[in-house]
Amino acid sequence: MRVYVPATWPMLQSLVKTGVLEPIGGTAFALTPGLREAYTGGDDEELEYAAMSHAARASLRLLSVEIGLGENGTPARRVVVAADLDDVALRPDLDDGAVRISGGVPFEAIAAVHVDLEDAEYAVREAAGAVDAADLGDLDAEFLVGEAEDHELAWYDPSEVAFLVEGQA
Numbered sequence: 001m002r003v004y005v006p007a008t009w010p011m012l013q014s015l016v017k018t019g020v021l022e023p024i025g026g027t028a029f030a031l032t033p034g035l036r037e038a039y040t041g042g043d044d045e046e047l048e049y050a051a052m053s054h055a056a057r058a059s060l061r062l063l064s065v066e067i068g069l070g071e072n073g074t075p076a077r078r079v080v081v082a083a084d085l086d087d088v089a090l091r092p093d094l095d096d097g098a099v100r101i102s103g104g105v106p107f108e109a110i111a112a113v114h115v116d117l118e119d120a121e122y123a124v125r126e127a128a129g130a131v132d133a134a135d136l137g138d139l140d141a142e143f144l145v146g147e148a149e150d151h152e153l154a155w156y157d158p159s160e161v162a163f164l165v166e167g168q169a
Contacts (some may be wrong), residue, residue, distance in 0.1 A: 001088045002111065003028040003099060004051050006058035007079040008066055009165075012113070016165045020104035021081055024062060028083075028099050029054040032090055035097035051097045052114065055080040056153060060145065063128040076125035077116035080153060083109045113156045115164065120151035 005021060005028045015021045029035075029051045036047060059078040066074045083105045091098040116124055127134075127148035133141035156164055 001030055001085060001099075002048065003030045003083055003085055003088060003101060004055035005029075005081040005083060005101075005105060006055045006062055007081050008059065008062050009075045009077060009079060010066070011062075012079055012081075012115075012161060013165050015081075015107065016162050019107045021083075021107075021110070022104045023101060026100045026102060027058065027091070027094070028088075028101050029058070029095070029097040030088065030099045032092075032097050032099060034090070034092045038096040052080055052082070052153075053149070054095060054097045056114075056149070057131070057145070060124070060128050060131045060148065063124065064131055067125065067128050075118075076121045076128060077118075078114075078120075078124055078148070078153060079116075080114040081105065081110055082112045082114065084111055085109055107158065110158045110161075113158065113161050113164070114153035115156060116148075116151055117154050120148065123148040123151060 005023045011021060031047045031051050035051060039047060056078045059080060085101055087102050089100045091100050127145045130141035130144040134145040
């Protein structure tokens, strides 16, 4: 199953060093039956994009913690790692598209990495600080999150990840 793992820059750096991505809490997103039911229309490609968007918002939540802890060296960029895995369990208690994966994601299972470009950093930093309030219905905070979500994530082949991380160091 194709899964979309929310991540951060330090998680990408660790992936490059160890060859394994360690998802926080084993949480990822995928085109699940619940996600398919939640949308009234759309083909598989559009629904996969929706799953990736859920992962991108989860990446904002991870960033909000890192930025809140003073990890100022962390680029304010959403990161989503797309991988093909077999051992995936549905988690409808979390979200329509949420799944749990057991263990780390080996580099060989990664199909692509999606990352914000540098021009999104201001909007992403603002959104990371507002994502919790947006989740609770604050319209001003939702506007800030929407500003970040207006930035499309760039696609990188797994073979480019080491160069991507090295270029930001």
